[in-house]
Amino acid sequence: MKKSLCFATNNAHKLEEIQAILGDSFDLLSLKDINCIEELPETGNTLEANSLQKAQYLYDHYQVNCFADDSGLEVSALGGEPGVYSARYAGEQRVHADNINLLLKNLSSKADRSAQFRTVITLFQNGEYHQFEGIIKGQIIEELRGTDGFGYDPIFMPEGFDKTFAEMSLEEKGEISHRARAFQKLVAFLK
Numbered sequence: 221m222k223k224s225l226c227f228a229t230n231n232a233h234k235l236e237e238i239q240a241i242l243g244d245s246f247d248l249l250s251l252k253d254i255n256c257i258e259e260l261p262e263t264g265n266t267l268e269a270n271s272l273q274k275a276q277y278l279y280d281h282y283q284v285n286c287f288a289d290d291s292g293l294e295v296s297a298l299g300g301e302p303g304v305y306s307a308r309y310a311g312e313q314r315v316h317a318d319n320i321n322l323l324l325k326n327l328s329s330k331a332d333r334s335a336q337f338r339t340v341i342t343l344f345q346n347g348e349y350h351q352f353e354g355i356i357k358g359q360i361i362e363e364l365r366g367t368d369g370f371g372y373d374p375i376f377m378p379e380g381f382d383k384t385f386a387e388m389s390l391e392e393k394g395e396i397s398h399r400a401r402a403f404q405k406l407v408a409f410l411k
């Protein structure tokens with residue numbers, strides 16, 4: 221029987237990516253599907269804390285088995301920044317282009333351009349939770365390349381590839397991304 225699970229996100233790109241990874245083995249519900257229209261709490265200082273907070277909120281308020289993710293770009297020369305603050309790096313208005321510009325500016329004098337995307341997923345089901353981590357290492361390039369994807373994709377080149385995430389198709393990115401790796405662990409756990 222298909223498991224029904226709610227994915228705690230409002231990000232249509234992510235829903236699309238995850239649906240591609242899960243295929244039709246799970247009945248994936250969006251926040252809209254469960255009539256959750258309020259903003260989910262996300263006040264932690266780590267990816268672990270934030271994904272747990274979102275999943276627990278949904279489980280407590282909507283009585284659904286669910287999972288939530290939180291991801292960030294961790295840049296070595298910036299001590300792991302922007303990390304948990306990736307979405308609002310350049311301010312609360314959360315504009316991807318502004319975030320990219322600020323990151324490139326802060327990195328302009330640094331020789332080390334290594335970075336990683338990291339995802340933490342929290343699965344909340346039947347009153348228990350489990351966390352899963354996915355990492356993809358790479359480099360921050362100096363100029364934007366590509367138009368697909370979202371966020372920092374145009375400046376992130378994954379290790380072993382000669383193109384950025386924004387130059388990859390959804391399927392290509394979906395095979396190697398931080399989120400894909402964390403989700404593969406989630407799916408293996410669920411099966």
Ligand code: ITT
Binds near residue numbers: 231369385
């Ligand atoms: P929700 O909280 O609504 O799910 P979000 O945009 O905040 O969506 P995340 O918490 O997963 O998404 O990621 C936080 C930020 O990290 C995101 O806004 C991007 O700036 C960056 N990021 C995460 N995953 C990314 C990816 O695959 N490609 C590019 N940037 C990404």
